[in-house]
Amino acid sequence: MTPETLEPLTLPAAGPDDGAAWDDWVRHRAEDGLARAAALVAGLREAPPTDAVEVLRQWDAVSLQLGNVAAMGSLFGNVHPDEAVRTTAEKAEQDVSRVSTELSLDAGLYALFAGLSEDGLDDQARRLLAKVRRDFTRAGVDRDDETRARITAIQERMTELDQEFSKAVRDDVRTIRVAPERLAGLPADWLEAHSADADGLVTVTTDYPDAVPVRQFAHDAEVRRDMLDAFLNRGYPTTEPLLKELFDLRHELATLVGFDDWASYDAQVKMIGEGPAIAEFIDKIAAAAEGPMRRDLATLLERYRHDRPDADQVPAADAAYYEEVVRKEQLQVDSQKVRTYFAxxxxxxxxxxxxxxxxxxxxxxxxxxxxxxxxxxxxxxxxxxxxxxxxxxxxxxxxxxxxxxxxxxxxxxxxxxxxxxxxxxxxxxxxxxxxxxxxxxxxxxxxxxxxxxxxxxxxxxxxxxxxxxxxxxxxxxxxxxxxxxxxxxxxxxxxxxxxxxxxxxxxxxxxxxxxxFGKGTQARGQMFYASMSYRFHVERPADLTARMVELQEQYSPWPYQQGTHMFASFGHLGGYSSAYYTxxxxxxxxxxxxxxxxxxxxxxxxxxxxxxxxxxxxxxxxxxxxxxxxxxxxxxxxxxxxxxxxx
CATH class of the missing domain: 1.10.1370.40 (Neurolysin; domain 3)
Structure with missing residues (x-):
């Protein structure tokens, strides 16, 4: 079977309100893509082309079919308004992961590609062949049957955990309820869009259009603190055991295929090349940002002490607000004025x-x-x-x-x-x-x-x-x-x-x-996130909150807010895993x-x-x-x- 030109993608014409039509479409598209991929694979197993380029073309067509299903599953699992459709899409993504794992551990297919001659291949075909061979060895195709079976189980469970983690964060929208007068400082258009309910209170969510303005503009420090508390606790405690299991499984997978840890396994296919180089890069950026961060913090603390004379640092809940104050008073930039230009x-x-x-x-x-x-x-x-x-x-x-x-x-x-x-x-x-x-x-x-x-x-x-x-x-x-x-x-x-x-x-x-103003603090904040991404995977700490606090003290410009668990909603621990440094x-x-x-x-x-x-x-x-x-x-x-x- 040879690759074919695919028809342009056509989404369901029934409209977004027809969940049944969408659910059927997602299911049928997944089934069709998986069936096409299976037929192409069967052709490679049973009657592979004699020409090396055609073998690569057929394998690339398998990747395209599986990629179509996985992409659809990832998108609609994250954005479709109907939960049933999201569930069907997530299953499609799981099915692709399962099939991909099976293929990557297929010794017969590996032998086919290992035996291909590079004679007559152009640069792109040779590049592809090298990557395909590396994919197989990274997957563990050359390990014994028991190890390959364990790898299969790990891959399937990691996909499930990643989806469960994403769903828990996506669905955990928290709220605070605030008397209208305590929202003084918020932009007029924001206030107009947030009317009080029958109890005389305004409900504010942790979604960005609410959380960011409240932390930046609300004069009431307690409101800012409550908002940051709600924002940083999204996903907790639900995601903590999911993340711990995910870190452990990633580590096990990496060691099964010959790497010291997940970060080393993951870095092999990135520009950085080696896991330990991630830690070196994080510290290089942290050192370069040290001076700018200190200047930023000195300016911020000086202004903060006008309102809190005894303060020795700026709390995390007050950081965005006082950065805005400094920009307005000292740098003549009023963000509320600025935003009037950005409809x-x-x-x-x-x-x-x-x-x-x-x-x-x-x-x-x-x-x-x-x-x-x-x-x-x-x-x-x-x-x-x-x-x-x-x-x-x-x-x-x-x-x-x-x-x-x-x-x-x-x-x-x-x-x-x-x-x-x-x-x-x-x-x-x-x-x-x-x-x-x-x-x-x-x-x-x-x-x-x-x-x-x-x-x-x-x-x-x-x-x-x-x-x-x-x-x-x-x-x-x-x-x-x-x-x-x-x-x-x-x-x-x-x-x-x-x-x-x-x-x-x-x-x-x-x-x-x-x-x-703020470049230094921003860079150091990023290095806090990057260090957490890296260290959680290399060290797999028993207490994620405690290790997070240590890393925050080492890298972040902002002190830890007691009782919060930012890692629990740090979605990049899923897709970026140990590589947030990127x-x-x-x-x-x-x-x-x-x-x-x-x-x-x-x-x-x-x-x-x-x-x-x-x-x-x-x-x-x-x-x-x-x-x-x-x-x-x-x-x-x-x-x-x-x-x-x-x-």
Whole structure:
């Protein structure tokens, strides 16, 4: 059986309210994809092609089919409004994990690939063959029957645990109930959207459109503390035993296939290469951020002592509020004034205009496209020069019950030249009204993943499609795109207040200066999260809270808030596992990538096109270091990041 060109993806036409139609569609798509993959595998087992390239093509087609099912399962397991559909989607993802594990431990298939000759293979085919062989050995195909059986059980249980963890965090939306007068300081539009109930109290949730403004603007310190307490305790105690079991199983799997620990196993396929290098990188960033953090904290504590003369540190619950006070009083940036320029609808339109111009694209809205919720908008992505269709994107940008609580790009289909177009989904939780500028930056960041997915979805192999580079590089293109959300001229093109006046350039410059304040504390906070991600997997502590507190004291600028368990809702312990360091690793590269652009003309077509062609469009066809070197004309360095951090 040979690979085939797949029909364009068609979502259920029955509409998002018809849960039965969606449930049937998800189930049937999963069954069809798994059956196609099984038929392709059977062909490889029973009558493999004699040509090595055709063997690789058929195996890559298996990956594409399984990837279609897994991506669908992951997306709709996290975003569909019907719980029954989410459950069906989660099962589809579990089925793919089970099949993938079985295939990775199939000695006969491994022998097929181990015996292939590289004679006549081009660079991409040789690259793919090397990765396939490595996949098999990392999976443990060369271990004895008993070990392979144990690996199978571990893989299945890890998938279940990861889904249970994500679901527990997703579903645990906590609330505080507050008298209206205690919400003084919150923006007027926020207050208008939060009326008191029959008991005279306002219910505030831990979803971002509530939690962030309350912590940033509420004058009442007790309200801020209660909100942070609720936010940091999401998922607890439900997720603690899930995480402990997950850490133990990951460690066992890594040791069964010959690694010292999970971090070493996971790092082998990343730019960083080795597990212990993660700890070294964390400490390198922490040391570089020490001076900037101390300056930030001194400024913050000085202002905090105006209100709390005897204080020797700023509590975590007060950090965001007093950072805002410093920015307003000393740096002349009032976030409530800033947000009046960032109405959600204008920001979304501006994002599309900016990225279309930068990358040479056009977004054609598809108003009749079937979607899973009325909030979702679909666009066909078109190459502006050639008119060629490049894929489809979906924007699902507001919170709702049962939906993924953070911001992320989800794959719906990977694109492969001549087989299927890429489709991706941006999943966020933004306010429907005015946005904080931080959220505007987040929107640009996450859209960067979506553009990468679409532009990189036209390579010849599914294995290298879209965002298929090393995992510690994937954030770099998105982090670089954040720079376009800081440019005064670009912001003025879409950031206008209610009267239509664009955001003043002087205010944007003040916002930039304000952003410099807090870089040190932000970097050290990230290293706290990264150290927790790494140490939990290497040490597998019996008391996760106690070890978290120790790491917070070592790395974080903020003291521990008693009685809280932040790790319990730290969703990146699932997908990123021991590798949360990757955000900062990628940022080092992102700052170097941005150094190639002319800050006075961020749309300069030559560099923008070179970036599109050299970094985004190749997907994973080259190692990330080579993609960066192709664009910069040299290897990346730490210099640009160090200069940025130092200010």
């Amino acid at each position: 959600f609808d204008k920001v979304r339109a501006g994002l599309l205009d900016v990225t279309a111009r930068l990358f040479g694209l056009r977004y054609d809205e598809v108003p009749d496209a079937p979607v899973w919720h009325v909030d979702v908008t679909a666009y066909d992505v078109v190459d502006a020069a050639s008119g060629d269709g490049l894929g489809r994107i979906y924007l699902d940008l507001h919170p709702r019950e049962g939906k993924y609580k953070h911001a992320a790009q989800f794959t719906l289909t990977d694109g492969v030249a001549g087989q299927q177009l890429p489709e991706g989904v941006l999943v966020c939780n933004f306010s429907r009204g005015l946005m904080e500028h931080d959220h505007v930056v987040t929107l640009f960041h996450e859209f960067g993943h979506l553009v990468h997915h679409v532009l990189g979805g036209h390579v010849g192999w599914a294995r290298f499609a879209g965002v298929a580079t090393e995992w510690d590089f994937v954030e770099a293109p998105s982090q670089m795109l954040e720079e376009w959300a800081w440019d005064a001229e670009i912001l003025a093109s879409f950031a206008t207040d209610a009267s239509g006046e664009p955001i003043p350039g002087a205010l944007v410059e003040a916002m930039r200066a304000s952003d410099d 955000y900062m690793w990628s940022l080092v590269i992102a700052k170097d990538l941005f150094s190639a652009f002319d800050s006075s003309d961020l749309f300069a077509p030559d560099v923008a096109r070179r970036y599109r062609d050299k970094v985004l469009a190749p997907g994973g066809t080259k190692d990330a270091a080579d993609l960066v070197a192709d664009f910069l004309g040299r290897p990346y360095t730490f210099d640009a990041y160090a200069a940025w951090l130092a200010g």
